[in-house]
Amino acid sequence: MGPVIDNLDLYWSGFLQSLEFILWCLVGSLLVGTVMAAFRVSPVPSLRALAVAYVNVFRNTPLTIVLFFMAFGLPELGINQSYFFFAALGLILYTGAFVCEALRSGVNAVPAGQAEAARALGLTFTQSMRQVILPQAFRSAIPPLGSVQIAMFKNSAVAGAFGIGGDLYSVGKTLTSARGYDYVPVLTGVAIGYLIITLTAAALLTLLERKVAIVR
Amino acid sequence: MTDSSSVLFDVPGPKARRRAQVLTVVGGLVILALVALAVMRLAERGQFDAELWSPWINPTDENFAQVWRLVGEGLLATVIAAALAIALSLVVGIAVGVTRMMFTPILRIPVVAFIELFRGLPVVITIVYVWRAIVETEVPIDWLPGDDALWYLVIGLTLYNSVIIAEILRAGVASLPRGQREAGLAIGMTPWQTMRSIQLPQAFRTMLPALVSQLVVILKDTSLVAVIGLGYRELLDRGNQIAQFLDNPIQSLFIVGAIYVVINYTLSRIAIWLERRLSRASSSADEPEAEPAAAGA
Structure with missing residues (x-):
């Protein structure tokens, strides 16, 4: 474990960089996923079709290809940004598709009677979504949403392998290639870094699930 | 609707x-x-120029045959890796899942630790780790058929997915009515016999859709080798190779991506179809005219 102890500061900054990346993707993917889920259940056919196409394409494409596309395709569209931006956008779009599906399963888990009651009271689509369906949907969507987000935390390592720069994965790369440390101890340090993130998140998720669980 | x-x-x-x-x-x-x-932006930069697309879509192009042959080889390599990984994950996953369920709480600790460890690690890290650990400790894997890189990938994917399968299996067994196990024990079967011939077969049925979905995950994850640079020539790696040779990354990635989407979309549909079929079969299980398979295989 020598290399890890010697470079603890480097690991720490990598850990923080990974966390920052993850937080951007967390917020972004929840936003994109929620908007798409709203499209997916909306009465407007063109928006529904867009959401269906989005989900099917991004769920079935490997993340690696999405990231390659961001890196090669966006500059061709005239968008020139850092790799951090490209990788975050790729991971957001990829995760958003799963968030959309998790939310939709949550909406579907709300008993039809709730929606019927809301409609019977004369609430409009937007009102019944906002005040009746979505608050309940979010609750029952928390377990799948949580696992989608934890999967995203792990996928951030793929983005790291692409080179967002300075994150845990690149710390591992720098230490082994540029400074010539042995792989196994360095990777163990990187693995511990990711485990801290994922295991903490999993523990928090269990707590949250217990708190908001609804017995049906 | x-x-x-x-x-x-x-x-x-x-x-x-x-x-x-x-x-x-x-x-x-x-x-x-x-x-x-x-489209306009892309057209402005000449991304729709015929010479960028023709190796992919024009059979008379000099590179057409070569390009599709490479894609075929890459696809085959991807399928081989995915098939090996799912088969091994099933075997290991069942072993891990069953030991987790059958062992006493104290003996269970290492199994639970194994599960939590590999469930929490990113697959990329697991694959790199397996690769370096095998290279540095000089574990002999030459006797295995195929590239070494194939086995780094397969072992890495297996470690991750077997744990997932073990958890799916456990959820499947947990969802069975308690009476199933109790009935088995009551007629004098040992706990192992009950697990093997009563609980597992039923859990498998409920697991099937989840297993097919897991296959999609594995298929997508095989493309990670291309990022790590292990040198296993699967579909995405071939796509990158072609893109470099023809200097048309967007077009090549588009085609390769479309191939993944088609395969995975088909698999996802199969999973949904299985789910519908199985849920129909089990909801009719308490009706007298239910076919024997539905009544509890």
């Missing part, structure tokens, strides 16, 4: 229908405008 979204709004009246039509048109126009903008 099949899902509950139909309850969210009334059967539209004339006014609502008009509004929906307007929104459809507006929404459609916005989407079209965005697509058109993207």
